Amino acid sequence: MVIVFLLVVVSVLVTANWYLWRRLFRDTTRAPGPVRLVGAVLLAGGWVVAVTAFVAERAGAPFWLQRTLAWPGFLWLALSLYLLLAVLAGEVVRPLLRRFLERRDRERAPAVAATVPQPQPEAIPAGAPPAQPEPVEPPRPPAVTPAPSRRLFVSRVVAGAAAAAAVGTVAHGTYGVLRGPRVKRVTVPLAKLPRTAHGFRIAVVSDVHLGPVLGRGFAQRVVDTINSTQPDLIAVVGDLVDGSVRDLGPAAAPLAQLTARHGAYFVTGNHEYFSGAEQWVDEVRRLGLRPLENARTELPHFDLAGVNDLAGDSVGQGPDHAKALGDRDRARACVLLAHQPVQIHDAVEYGVDLQLSGHTHGGQLWPANLVADAANPTLAGLERYGDTQLYVSRGAGAWGPPTRVGAPSDITVVELASTR
Template identity: 65%
Template sequence: MVVVFVLVALMVLGLLGGVHWYLWRRLVRDTTAPGGWGRRVGTAAAVVLPLTTVGALVGGRSGAPFAVEQALAWPGYLWLAVLLYLTLAVLVGEAVRPLLGRWLAARDAGRAAAAPSAPAPASAPVAVLAADGGGVAGDTAASKDARPIDEAGSEQPVGGDGTAAAPTAPTRRLFVARSVALAASAAALGTVGYGAYDVLNGPALKRIRVPLAKLPRGADGYRIAVVSDIHLGPILGRAHTQRIVDTINRAQPDLVAIVGDLVDGSVADLGPAAEPLSRLRARHGSYFVTGNHEYFSGAAEWVDHVRELGVHPLENARVELPGFDLAGVNDLAGEDQEPAQGPDYERALGDRDPARASVLLAHQPVVIHDAVRYGVDLQLSGHTHGGQLWPGNYVAELANPTVAGLERYGDTQLYVTRGAGAWGPPVRVGAESDITIVTLASKQA
């Protein structure tokens, strides 16, 4: 197991190093003069930034002080998002680069062909110059001093009339390299800035209506606020929790369901950040099930802590509510704990009345097949973040039956929220953060 971990770690570090070397070539070496300040600053950034990313990734798992985690998280995780979109933008630039170069070459050739030819200088004035002692050599030196200098510090060739001739191929290459680098950087920074605003501004409120065949008429219109993947940690803290609580309370739901990945850290570090959860308001209370990240953060302590905050943990348990049963199972990551704390469907669902409608809280969508087997009517999940960073949604589709939204599996429906926070970079692109009000509808109404 240790050998596999080391090999994977080396592969990741090798990939990270290779991507940074490629970006350094395109964004620093190809656009700056050797020995110049731009080359030095760019090279230093290409070394320091990936180190902050590695520090952010391993800081929490290595037991580093929380203040150190916070100091590394902002630059390290934001750079990870910039790295993704900067790499994609530069790769797109590889296709644009030759086209732009050919266009510039054709434009310059056309200008050179259209320029009028300068008349040859008369010989007499040259002789006079020589006789006066100015010398041809002195005039040549003056002409050389007057030659235009390009942006790289090199002399440009001049035409017979003393004006600059068409730029040379090296000058065009420099212009193309700088243009592509500037455009790629602007695209990456703009994308990450917009995605960070989505997360830091708080999740949007979505609404969806889900009909359940067994739901009695009296429970028609019952509203569940579903929130997942809050991910309190070194970046998202108490203010983030308060925004979520305020959004939920304004919606006035009948019940709040927190379906895992509440935290990325210990109760000691993040207890104050979670405190606003105590102010959640719903007619039938708030419920919580663990996600995989709780088992990286001390799941037992967090279960006890959310209970102290007035949120009811459902550890492979069930409660009977007016009109339906609400069940919750532990996350699959609990199976790796000692003793095992994974999902137990028999304990949560085995002895219930199958004539009653049932709603299951389970962090990962992949357990939908167990829900179908136990006759669950609706499963509420998170975990996927909707992919979080495009094109991550295509990767998420490989590991999850549903990445976001409502789908049916046999007689069981599965709703997956994109989550209210973000893991790693506090950035979302193509996967807006959300809290969903799921309104249960009775077919008898």
Template identity: 65%
Template sequence: MIVFLLVLVVVLGLLGTVHWYVWRRLVRDLTRPRSAARRVGTVVLVALPLTSVGALASGRGGAPFVMEQILAWPGFLWLALLLYVTLALVVTEPLRPLLRRALARKAAGTAEGAEAAQAPVPVTVPAGPAEAPTPVSAPVLAPADAESVTDATSPAPVTPAPATPAPDLSRRLFVNRVVSTSALAVAAGTVGYGTYGVLRGPRVKRVTVPLAKLPRAAHGYRVAVVSDIHLGPILGRAHTQRIVDTINATQPDLVAVVGDLVDGSVANLGPAAEPLARLTARDGAYFVTGNHEYFSGADAWVDHVRELGLHPLRNDRVEIGAGFDLAGVDDVAGESHGQGPDFAKALGDRDRARTAVLLAHQPIVIDDAVRHGVDLQLSGHTHGGQLWPGNLIAELANPTVAGLERYGDTQLYVTRGAGAWGPPVRVGAPSDITVVELASRQA
């Protein structure tokens, strides 16, 4: 509990510092004190993080699903925009003093040129004969006239000129506006394109995996692997339908749904998952749980996907007619619910002369797969990092973030997933549905 509180304090402190920095660069440095623009900007930069907290907490807190949907778009999009606007502002920090110095040098050069142009030109007058000055008699003035002369020759009162901003302050404001608005535009463009990529739907990726024990009859067998669909308050029924249409267009022999199908209850998201009933494959569609199923009622979702025609593999195995075993294990998050992966149950009594393909949501169980003689493990979970540079963090927690790698005699393929968790945004990790084609070395 103490560790959790310490982590919470650190995270909140970091978020507070980041928001203060963004407020300083996008609000304080671009507006004048006590202006309406500064007040509005401050309110926005207080309201958006509160919306993000609401979006994160509403799903776990049992809030009405309508409220989750209202908070999700602005709350989650702000998290993505905050990431990239912060990165853009930090990267452009060195430009600010450089631009100010360049403008100051330019202003100084312009001022010197103007002074040179306005300097009086000396005029040479030809010398002539000297003339004696004509004496002038001073008039005798009356006292009243003397006072008039005194008034006329006294200096007139000077009206002060209106104050103008100091040149350095004007340059600073100009540079701040150019740099900060450019950083904001780049961040908004990045988030906008990443959102379009998610809403457009995943693209098909094809990978060939040679397996030493695969019989010739199974050569060319195609498994459509889809993971991390993440149906929720943002991605709904239309998202599921795009995925189903994309999978069916590949005409796979088997469909593997490798966890994290949902972020919510069957009551709220059951209709969004219904298009899965239209998946078509010769040997059917199979499902294993992911960690998010255990946040959403795993048992209820297993029952629901079974009603939709998918075959859940909960620490279980089936023999595929083409000549290999297909096994599936529960996600490690199930251990806190008295479930979790059981490799001995799924694989312990099998014939190791046969090829074994394992469905497991998280790549981290690869060591167990190796010990049980699995030939190919199909996983998801990582999203490929989803938001760059998130892939660097994902690499710390997962043996493989995306793609195909070998661990001893076992190969591991990790798909980037077909949806997105939290912000409906992907940057540097496009969503995919992978058609894994099994290749026999005997063919």
């Protein structure tokens, strides 16, 4: 089954890239030549760099090599996606543009013919002998360079517009990530919250994804943004890193500057288990965050609990809601930190009042939001499941391409409200 899946994926990629080469390079040139060859090398080379970047990251290659490959490789993934979408959209425009040009040429034809001077017969005086016809030279064709055919012109216009749209989309989406996440504020009423805790603010940050692309400078922007909100508590709900403590320890160092009256807490995401979860739990503890590994702490006004990510099952460290929540006083309000929204079903079973999650990135790259929405109970924002509410952050960073389209990054300040 794995082999069949890989063959299907490779077939789809080859077909899509052949289609891109045809529309962007073959159809826009008159004959085989260097432009077509450069196009083939560009498309194939982009995918070679992208795949190599992923392999280098997963295989733990030297970090300098990971950083060298990550920028061009991961950006190529985003660019190829939007090139394909733009070229497909061009298929709708192509016949319309051709029809417009044909109609314009038909309308111009009579006007052009009317402007061509017609030969006038010479006047012959009365009584003069008839004029002898002069030899007529055959007409010579005009010495002009032939214009490209209508089909070639349309192909060039559509290909140029598609390339410009794709590059512009990726550039704007990348700028949106690199400038840092924006602050979003949400008020969540909790029936069990005492009046003395009304207005309690939790800064929720997820999916920072420090790695070969997003490094120490990005971490500093995230920390500064969180601290600027002056929260009562900070919740880091997983996918902090994509790499080892050895490589990314310096990038994560600004986390030691996080400041909140009731401290900063951390739970693992699936990417921590790709990066050495135990080492990262120790590292964030050293930086001053408190990991909640299937554990609970009783704050003055409510319980705060955290469970490991589902990916921890692969190493015997999966989520254990019974350990974190089984013996708690259900008369007290409870906030649960869990990386994946799908963990809401266990939260409902254990009477949790509010679950804070991330993981989805809000889809990150449209139209991937359609897939992410189908795979998660909530893609982004606040929803209610019985007596339990779920808030899902779009995340602060990005995975793979450092680009977001239709899913802006955020750090959310969740303000708890008492209904009493």
